[in-house]
Amino acid sequence: MNQGRIWCVVKPTVGLPLFLGSVAVIALLVHYFVLSNTSWFAAYWQGG
Numbered sequence: 001m002n003q004g005r006i007w008c009v010v011k012p013t014v015g016l017p018l019f020l021g022s023v024a025v026i027a028l029l030v031h032y033f034v035l036s037n038t039s040w041f042a043a044y045w046q047g048g
Contacts, residue, residue, distance in 0.1 A: 007015070034041050 035045075
């Protein structure tokens with residue numbers, strides 16, 4: 001892991017939850033915008 005020294009600056013107990021939380025927020029935002037801007041995706045999720 002060539003970015004292993006980042007944990008000398010940021011504690012893993014703080015950095016990992018922030019990283020995973022930001023990934024989850026970005027994924028939810030992408031899903032929300034896809035669902036709200038297309039007509040076929042919501043129908044696909046409803047089985048149509």
